[in-house]
Amino acid sequence: METYIAQFRDALESLDRAQADALFQQALQQYSPIAAVEKLVVPALEQIGTAWHEGSVALSQVYMSGRFCEALVERVLPASDPDRKHQPRSAIVVLSDYHDLGKRIVYSVMRASGFEVFDYGRLDVDELVERAVADRLRVLLISVLILPSALKVREVCTQLKARGADIKVVVGGAPFLFDDQLWREVGADAMGKSAADAVAIVERLMGAMQ
Ligand code: B12
Numbered sequence: 001m002e003t004y005i006a007q008f009r010d011a012l013e014s015l016d017r018a019q020a021d022a023l024f025q026q027a028l029q030q031y032s033p034i035a036a037v038e039k040l041v042v043p044a045l046e047q048i049g050t051a052w053h054e055g056s057v058a059l060s061q062v063y064m065s066g067r068f069c070e071a072l073v074e075r076v077l078p079a080s081d082p083d084r085k086h087q088p089r090s091a092i093v094v095l096s097d098y099h100d101l102g103k104r105i106v107y108s109v110m111r112a113s114g115f116e117v118f119d120y121g122r123l124d125v126d127e128l129v130e131r132a133v134a135d136r137l138r139v140l141l142i143s144v145l146i147l148p149s150a151l152k153v154r155e156v157c158t159q160l161k162a163r164g165a166d167i168k169v170v171v172g173g174a175p176f177l178f179d180d181q182l183w184r185e186v187g188a189d190a191m192g193k194s195a196a197d198a199v200a201i202v203e204r205l206m207g208a209m210q
Helices: 002-013 017-030 035-056 059-076 101-113 125-134 147-162 175-178 197-209
Strands: 092-094 117-123 139-144 168-173
Touching: 002 017, 002 035, 002 059, 017 035, 017 059, 017 125, 035 059, 035 101, 035 197, 059 101, 092 101, 092 147, 092 175, 101 117, 101 139, 101 168, 101 197, 117 125, 125 147, 139 147, 139 175, 139 197, 147 168, 147 175, 168 175
Parallel strands: 092 117, 092 139, 139 168
Antiparallel strands: none
């Protein structure tokens, strides 16, 4: 798998879409779409991010890699499963920052696992709180890319509490992976490291709500 990831990363960094696509197709022959995304796409993007941090990759390469992977993921992840479950009203959102991949993956996996989830796209704190209260949510999934956005979760939780809304807030994304206590500090109810975690957490919360 390591060689695979290195080749895929190489293709992304050289903006060789055809090669990246071919490698992704190969992975799809071996794994389910979500497993291919989590085993190939996610580690390759993480490595590119680290390389950028160390100065060996340009931001434009990071950006193009991200955009291209988004297109790959969009093509293969299933939109929904017809066998829907009894479930809490839930939504997913990118809070403040500009990225889509993490949220898109979590959203697709939630839906593929039978959950119906509102997709709020990207919102800032005030509009998110308004919408969550108006939709009478029970679970709010928040995805962030950078630390300043992660810190805004505190404001979301405070405002929801002030409005008397009983909404469980579940967070995920890079800043929470770097600091595994951050979710508690910002007042969230849970943190997930992957899309699979999101499903397990919502199932656990559902159990506690009954
Ligand atoms: C691609 C990328 C970008 C792309 C995003 C393109 C796009 N359309 O999405 C672009 C180029 C735009 C970008 C910009 C920036 N980036 Co950037 N970027 C990355 C990179 C390389 C990969 C992120 C990614 O998409 N990963 C793949 C996805 C699938 O992973 P994920 O988001 O983590 O999601 C998974 C899990 O976290 C989880 N998950 C995600 N959300 C949720 C939600 C819930 C509820 C649950 C349960 C789970 C869950 O499930 C997902 C699937 O496994 C990371 C490196 C890294 N280590 O993460 C840096 C990184 C996130 N970026 C970083 C920075 C600093 C920036 C910029 C500020 C750079 C700059 N100086 O301009 C800007 C900020 C833009 C903004 N204001 O939003 C830093 C953040 C550091 C920090 N602690 O805050 C990182 C970590 C790089 C680094 N090592 O420094 N970036």
